Amino acid sequence: MLKVIDRYLLRYFIMALITVTVGIGILIVIINMIEELRHFIDHHVSLLDILTYYAYFAGWVIKSFLPVFVLLAALISIGILARRNEILAMKASGLSLYRIAAPLLVFCLLLSAARIYYNEIIFPEGNKRRVEIKEFTIKKQSEKKRQTTHNIYRQVDKNFFYTIQAYNIAKMEGNDIKLYRSKENKLTELITAKKLRFTDQNWMLYDGAHRIFSDSAETYNVFDSMSAAYIKEMPSDFEVPLGKPEDMGYAELEHYINTMKRTGGPYIRELVDLRLKLSYPLTSFIVILICVPIASNPRRGGIAVSFAQGAGIALLYFVAFKVVQSFGYNEKLPPDIAAWLINGIFFLIGLFIMFRTRK
Numbered sequence: 001m002l003k004v005i006d007r008y009l010l011r012y013f014i015m016a017l018i019t020v021t022v023g024i025g026i027l028i029v030i031i032n033m034i035e036e037l038r039h040f041i042d043h044h045v046s047l048l049d050i051l052t053y054y055a056y057f058a059g060w061v062i063k064s065f066l067p068v069f070v071l072l073a074a075l076i077s078i079g080i081l082a083r084r085n086e087i088l089a090m091k092a093s094g095l096s097l098y099r100i101a102a103p104l105l106v107f108c109l110l111l112s113a114a115r116i117y118y119n120e121i122i123f124p125e126g127n128k129r130r131v132e133i134k135e136f137t138i139k140k141q142s143e144k145k146r147q148t149t150h151n152i153y154r155q156v157d158k159n160f161f162y163t164i165q166a167y168n169i170a171k172m173e174g175n176d177i178k179l180y181r182s183k184e185n186k187l188t189e190l191i192t193a194k195k196l197r198f199t200d201q202n203w204m205l206y207d208g209a210h211r212i213f214s215d216s217a218e219t220y221n222v223f224d225s226m227s228a229a230y231i232k233e234m235p236s237d238f239e240v241p242l243g244k245p246e247d248m249g250y251a252e253l254e255h256y257i258n259t260m261k262r263t264g265g266p267y268i269r270e271l272v273d274l275r276l277k278l279s280y281p282l283t284s285f286i287v288i289l290i291c292v293p294i295a296s297n298p299r300r301g302g303i304a305v306s307f308a309q310g311a312g313i314a315l316l317y318f319v320a321f322k323v324v325q326s327f328g329y330n331e332k333l334p335p336d337i338a339a340w341l342i343n344g345i346f347f348l349i350g351l352f353i354m355f356r357t358r359k
Helices: 004-042 047-083 086-092 097-138 250-263 268-295 302-329 335-356
Strands: 148-157 160-168 173-183 186-199 202-213 218-227
Touching: 004 047, 004 097, 047 086, 047 097, 047 268, 047 302, 086 097, 097 250, 097 268, 097 335, 250 268, 268 302, 268 335, 302 335
Parallel strands: none
Antiparallel strands: 148 160, 160 173, 173 186, 186 202, 202 218
16 A cells, blocks of 8 residues: 555656656757658648657657656655755655655556567567658658668578668569588589569579689589579568667567577577667666655755756766667677666666665
8 A cells, every 4th residue: 555655756757757757758849840840841741741750759758768757746746845955854754765666666667567568569560650651741852762672682601691772572583692602611602593582482593694603613504594503582571670780679670570580680689679678668677766865865965966866877877778788789798788787787876875865
């Protein structure tokens, strides 16, 4: 059962969170509308399409900026209570800072769990619809571009890989294919073809040439058609999902990574994003852990100084998070460390601040 003090603290925090989310969310939407205004006018986008786009865009704003909204809501709500000496009165009545922070910490843990559910179940489909509207209704990209992916690279084994310059998803057909086989870092076989087509559950090459290289000679043959049974991918494996990998659901992104692993494609960046899907939602909890003791105990300089201190530490947290994330993308750190290192460090910092703050 929630006690009166818990409901009181949560009401202030939730009201601040709603106010910050709506206020900053509207500002972000207005800025985006100004950026997209030229496309709206040039492509005669209907009002209904614009409203539909921004309904889905609002979901993206919540997914992307919720930790910032939580940060500001905590600093504002606790700061107001501290300015009114209500936090001091709570402490005088026997409540410790831990007890005051407890309902907010529990709420943000639940919010983190809800965010994981939202990111996995609700957001991906809505975001795909947002990207579709942006690319094909607002920016009027052609259907041909929608159905075509470019510069595909796949590795069959450590000595055999191939490239496809362009692949048409609807026709299950590729253009400008090159297959390379090597041995001891020397090219031993090269197959080039103008067309790659999926026929009768098998890939076929058309209108190409087959070269075999040896130390003494080169064999050269042209062909009208040739089986490419060594290409194990199915047509769906060449499809590129709409949106960015970090905007996919966990299961969808994991499937994409497994496909890249199986076919020799790059996947480290996506693997980091997969790990972040569990670590990043916890930023709301850690932000509260850092900001509550600072905002509740204003010193010389008053609320403004406490607000600046809390915002500065939280900003450092977000910047460090992104820097370490980029290290993971560039394979300078393992994906698990890139995803969890900063959370661990700032969790300890939050505990230190909580324990050191006057109770």
